[in-house]
Amino acid sequence: MKFKSVFDIIGPIMVGPSSSHTAGAARIGRVARTLFGRQPERAEIMFYGSFAKTYQGHGSDVATVAGILDFDTSDLRLKDSLQIAKDVGIDINLSTSDEQREHPNTSRIKLSDQKGSLGVVGISIGGGKMLITEINGYQLTLSASAPTLLVYHEDRFGMIAKVSEILAKHRVNIGYMEVSRQEKGALALMLIELDTGIDESTMKEMMELDYVGQVLLLPTM
Amino acid sequence: MFRNVKELVELANTEKKPISEIMIEAEMNFSERSREAILEEMYRNLDVMEKAVQRGLTEDIRSHSGLTGGDAKKLQTYMKEKPFLSGNTLLNAVSMSVAVNEVNAAMGTIVATPTAGACGIVPGTLFAVSEKLNPTREQMVNYLFTAGAIGYCIANNAFISGAAGGCQAEVGSATAMAAAAIVEMAGGTPEESSQAVAIALKNMLGLVCDPVAGLVEVPCVKRNAMGAAIATVAADMAMAGITSVIPTDEVILAMYRIGCSMPNTLKETALGGLAATDTGKQIEAKIFGVRVKGV
Numbered sequence: 001m002k003f004k005s006v007f008d009i010i011g012p013i014m015v016g017p018s019s020s021h022t023a024g025a026a027r028i029g030r031v032a033r034t035l036f037g038r039q040p041e042r043a044e045i046m047f048y049g050s051f052a053k054t055y056q057g058h059g060s061d062v063a064t065v066a067g068i069l070d071f072d073t074s075d076l077r078l079k080d081s082l083q084i085a086k087d088v089g090i091d092i093n094l095s096t097s098d099e100q101r102e103h104p105n106t107s108r109i110k111l112s113d114q115k116g117s118l119g120v121v122g123i124s125i126g127g128g129k130m131l132i133t134e135i136n137g138y139q140l141t142l143s144a145s146a147p148t149l150l151v152y153h154e155d156r157f158g159m160i161a162k163v164s165e166i167l168a169k170h171r172v173n174i175g176y177m178e179v180s181r182q183e184k185g186a187l188a189l190m191l192i193e194l195d196t197g198i199d200e201s202t203m204k205e206m207m208e209l210d211y212v213g214q215v216l217l218l219p220t221m
Numbered sequence: 222m223f224r225n226v227k228e229l230v231e232l233a234n235t236e237k238k239p240i241s242e243i244m245i246e247a248e249m250n251f252s253e254r255s256r257e258a259i260l261e262e263m264y265r266n267l268d269v270m271e272k273a274v275q276r277g278l279t280e281d282i283r284s285h286s287g288l289t290g291g292d293a294k295k296l297q298t299y300m301k302e303k304p305f306l307s308g309n310t311l312l313n314a315v316s317m318s319v320a321v322n323e324v325n326a327a328m329g330t331i332v333a334t335p336t337a338g339a340c341g342i343v344p345g346t347l348f349a350v351s352e353k354l355n356p357t358r359e360q361m362v363n364y365l366f367t368a369g370a371i372g373y374c375i376a377n378n379a380f381i382s383g384a385a386g387g388c389q390a391e392v393g394s395a396t397a398m399a400a401a402a403i404v405e406m407a408g409g410t411p412e413e414s415s416q417a418v419a420i421a422l423k424n425m426l427g428l429v430c431d432p433v434a435g436l437v438e439v440p441c442v443k444r445n446a447m448g449a450a451i452a453t454v455a456a457d458m459a460m461a462g463i464t465s466v467i468p469t470d471e472v473i474l475a476m477y478r479i480g481c482s483m484p485n486t487l488k489e490t491a492l493g494g495l496a497a498t499d500t501g502k503q504i505e506a507k508i509f510g511v512r513v514k515g516v
Contacts, residue, residue, distance in 0.1 A: 001224075001377045006248045007262060009335045009372035009381070009398075010343070010365050013269045016325030017284070017437040019337040020384065050384075050490070054435035057286060057508060059328055074269075079328055104384065104490075126382035127336050 021058035024124025029067020277320020318345025341445035383430030386480025393425030419465035431494025
């Protein structure tokens with residue numbers, strides 16, 4: 001079953017006009033912001049396909065920026081997001097591309113500040129639902145419909161076992177999991193959808209594992 | 222849990238419960254949340270819908286493009302000043318459905334039911350029928366659960382977005398959802414709700430998604446208007462005992478197959494239908510300038 005909840009049908013509460021081009025675009029922006037973990041100084045947004053063609057009429061641009069400002073799809077400030085971003089000092093750079101992508105509603109967002117940067121690609125699949133298909137060059141599928149653990153690690157044997165062992169010890173069930181790497185033996189990113197959230201100490205345990213870099217927990221969004 | 226409308230009606234009959242109650246219990250089971258938490262979330266949706274209806278009927282709504290706005294008010298004024306032909310409930314449903322969709326086009330706050338493009342029909346019929354039936358607030362929330370149950374069946378067996386299956390999937394689904402919910406609020410049986418779904422959706426089959434300039438405005442607002450009218454009439458027909466020769470789930474499957482064989486130019490790409498008319502292309506050129514081909 002693709003749709004599981006009555007609120008997938010009656011909902012979300014959102015600022016119009018399009019569940020795919022406005023609410024979905026805002027959700028992609030907000031997931032990018034949450035993954036970045038703080039307010040960026042600079043946001044580069046690239047729209048493809050239908051987003052590129054119709055973003056002005058649907059407010060996909062203001063919606064994406066509203067998401068980057070951590071606003072919900074129903075936040076009335078959504079309409080004024082470009083001015084708000086300017087006021088709080090986020091430099092927004094928007095462009096469109098003619099490049100053919102697999103999905104008609106695709107956006108690429110790069111957030112950065114002096115401490116670092118994060119790049120995501122997201123697709124809006126209808127009714128306000130979205131999927132992140134790429135994080136920092138790693139191909140994956142993130143729906144944010146469950147608490148999601150992201151573990152950056154060196155690509156070597158036993159890493160999946162060590163991380164899942166910690167989850168098993170704390171009796172946390174895994175709903176979905178995938179590992180993505182850019183090249184063999186380099187860095188990899190583990191994505192784990194959990195049935196429940198986990199606490200700080202469990203995350204710390206993972207971070208203390210050898211060969212593990214950053215560990216992030218993305219809440220249900 | 223139910224997977225289609227037949228199973229939903231059987232479950233309601235066996236347990237002697239309305240469709241809304243079956244949906245609430247399924248949601249409790251799936252989400253592991255309390256009944257109170259689930260009802261509270263739906264009450265919030267109801268509040269947002271009520272505000273959108275009110276805004277559309279009383280404020281001067283105009284979309285950014287200038288293509289839509291003000292028609293809900295026009296209809297209300299007409300109903301006050303002229304001896305209108307259709308019934309009061311029917312024209313109220315049309316006017317309120319237009320009101321919500323106009324608010325949506327003007328970037329106001331709405332609830333996607335099931336999408337933003339079709340967001341007028343469920344709340345429009347709800348508040349119009351409520352004026353006639355004077356339901357409790359709880360019955361109004363139940364209306365949304367019944368509509369949600371039908372939308373759930375359609376979404377999982379066909380599609381609910383114009384990009385995937387044309388307007389029949391979007392406004393068509395919303396119309397079918399509203400028809401079933403009207404029946405339950407008016408005291409009809411779960412089987413009559415199911416018949417109303419079939420009658421309503423049959424009259425939406427084949428409807429393409431052809432928005433001018435790709436905007437959720439033309440013809441979306443007026444399709445929400447007629448969706449509300451079809452839903453209301455389909456509910457009356459079902460409660461009169463009229464049944465669909467083709468069973469409800471087969472109508473949904475037919476909608477799915479039609480959507481699959483629909484060309485992409487007629488699925489929210491703004492390349493065919495009304496979007497490709499001379500006027501449609503001129504409007505697109507005026508709004509977006511250079512990027513329009515063939516004008």
